[in-house]
Amino acid sequence: MTAIDRLIGPGCGCDAGEGAGAAISLDAALERIAAHAAPVAGTEALSPAAAAGRILARPVAARAAAPPFDNAAMDGYAVATRALSGEGPWWLAVTDRVTAGQGAPAPLPGAMAARIFTGAPIPPGADAVVMQEHVHREGDAIRIDARPAPGLNLRRAGEDMAAGQLVLDAGRRLGPREIAAAAAAGADRLHVRRPLRVALMVTGDEVQPAGVARAAAAAIPDVNTPMLAAALAGPAVELVAVAHGGDDRAALTRRIADLAARADLVVTTGGLSVGEADHVAPALAALGAEVCFAGVAIKPGKPVAFGRLGAATWLGLPGNPLAAFVSWHLFGRALLRRLAGQTHPVPARRHVVTATAIHRTPGRCEIRPAAIAGCDAEGREIVRFEASTQSGRVAGLPGADGLMFLPAEADHLPAGALVEFEPFAET
Ligand SMILES: Nc1nc2c(c(=O)[nH]1)N[C@H]1C(S)=C(S)[C@@H](COP(=O)(O)OP(=O)(O)OC[C@H]3O[C@@H](n4cnc5c(N)ncnc54)[C@H](O)[C@@H]3O)O[C@H]1N2
Numbered sequence: 433m434t435a436i437d438r439l440i441g442p443g444c445g446c447d448a449g450e451g452a453g454a455a456i457s458l459d460a461a462l463e464r465i466a467a468h469a470a471p472v473a474g475t476e477a478l479s480p481a482a483a484a485g486r487i488l489a490r491p492v493a494a495r496a497a498a499p500p501f502d503n504a505a506m507d508g509y510a511v512a513t514r515a516l517s518g519e520g521p522w523w524l525a526v527t528d529r530v531t532a533g534q535g536a537p538a539p540l541p542g543a544m545a546a547r548i549f550t551g552a553p554i555p556p557g558a559d560a561v562v563m564q565e566h567v568h569r570e571g572d573a574i575r576i577d578a579r580p581a582p583g584l585n586l587r588r589a590g591e592d593m594a595a596g597q598l599v600l601d602a603g604r605r606l607g608p609r610e611i612a613a614a615a616a617a618g619a620d621r622l623h624v625r626r627p628l629r630v631a632l633m634v635t636g637d638e639v640q641p642a643g644v645a646r647a648a649a650a651a652i653p654d655v656n657t658p659m660l661a662a663a664l665a666g667p668a669v670e671l672v673a674v675a676h677g678g679d680d681r682a683a684l685t686r687r688i689a690d691l692a693a694r695a696d697l698v699v700t701t702g703g704l705s706v707g708e709a710d711h712v713a714p715a716l717a718a719l720g721a722e723v724c725f726a727g728v729a730i731k732p733g734k735p736v737a738f739g740r741l742g743a744a745t746w747l748g749l750p751g752n753p754l755a756a757f758v759s760w761h762l763f764g765r766a767l768l769r770r771l772a773g774q775t776h777p778v779p780a781r782r783h784v785v786t787a788t789a790i791h792r793t794p795g796r797c798e799i800r801p802a803a804i805a806g807c808d809a810e811g812r813e814i815v816r817f818e819a820s821t822q823s824g825r826v827a828g829l830p831g832a833d834g835l836m837f838l839p840a841e842a843d844h845l846p847a848g849a850l851v852e853f854e855p856f857a858e859t
């Protein structure tokens with residue numbers, strides 16, 4: 433009998449035999465998230481600046497060529513190279529002054545020059561800009577000693593983007609790089625997904641806000657609420673509720689039902705294990721949740737669970753803070769991306785080598801915080817880490833650069849073993 437009675441309800445489509453038994457693999461769990469979480473409906477149109485951090489719902493194509501007209505790449509003098517006859521030096525009268533932002537300049541008559549500034553439109557007839565440092569100016573004339581090549585210091589219309597060119601696919605998270613491209617494409621409105629409504633609930637009577645916990649016997653400071661609120665902070669998420677569920681099962685059940693009615697995603701921590709005081713799974717069962725997995729063969733994070741509760745999605749993280757952190761990193765972020773419609777691939781894991789030997793109990797894929805500590809003689813990154821994984825300890829997290837993955841079957845890995853590593857940097 434599993435902790436959750438109604439594993440894999442109708443419509444979920446998961447493999448009931450596998451899901452209801454032992455913990456499934458990390459990859460199988462990620463596949464179930466991909467298969468059973470769908471992007472939420474609802475989009476809005478925002479200016480590029482206001483869309484920062486949101487997920488693009490429609491592709492962006494260039495409204496016009498970028499740059500829109502030929503313009504100067506340097507401050508200097510626009511000239512017509514074909515009008516420079518014979519050998520230099522050439523003396524040219526300066527007939528015009530063209531600044532960035534002014535209207536269309538007059539055509540350049542033959543062997544003359546126009547003073548021009550970076551970004552200013554190139555006068556018709558000119559085909560090169562000579563930098564002012566390469567010109568000798570006397571009064572209203574300039575002397576050029578070396579023949580400029582046609583196209584010198586010119587930025588041609590459309591050389592960055594052609595009109596109509598696809599610049600961004602739907603599903604991209606809009607960071608500074610994407611917003612730069614969208615703005616250059618002339619987009620004044622970007623269609624983005626509405627923010628995801630997320631409710632967060634930690635459980636356990638012993639878990640209290642830090643100030644309360646200091647004063648109370650047998651209480652511990654709540655790590656998971658601030659940690660997950662920080663992980664969720666950002667324009668693509670609206671944190672609609674931050675709740676604390678106590679160890680009263682009926683009250684907890686009502687609270688979860690309330691959160692599920694208000695949120696696209698309910699994230700709980702704790703109460704997932706097998707003790708009588710672990711009430712989250714029974715509460716979910718009482719509410720008729722469809723559970724796609726409950727238990728993944730990873731360490732830490734084994735009890736992590738995922739399913740649906742009415743129209744909401746539920747992610748149950750273990751209470752131990754490192755287990756909650758790791759399972760959020762692996763599954764929470766994948767689930768958020770999926771619900772938010774973010775389809776652009778995130779950077780893949782890379783390979784690194786271990787600084788020291790590892791002895792461990794095989795069985796679960798182990799995910800251990802690790803810090804990059806330099807490179808070996810072959811240029812491979814070396815990682816350092818603590819001697820064992822303790823799912824209640826988080827003191828080492830600030831010193832880590834990412835998570836390393838130790839294969840489930842490995843009981844001994846020598847120093848210098850090749851392992852997978854996923855950096856913490858935004859993915
Ligand atoms: N008999 C068994 N016991 C346990 C098993 C098992 O298979 N059989 N699994 C262990 C594993 S692995 C984990 S991980 C934990 C997960 O337990 P829960 O998800 O039910 O979490 P809790 O029991 O509620 O809490 C565990 C631990 O974490 C502390 N905690 C909880 N919430 C917070 C918070 N917000 N901030 C800081 N610390 C928190 C809590 O006080 C407990 O010490 O179960 C093992 N047991």
Ligand code: MOO
Nearest residue numbers: 732733734755823
């Ligand atoms: O799976 Mo638990 O998260 O090891 O402590």
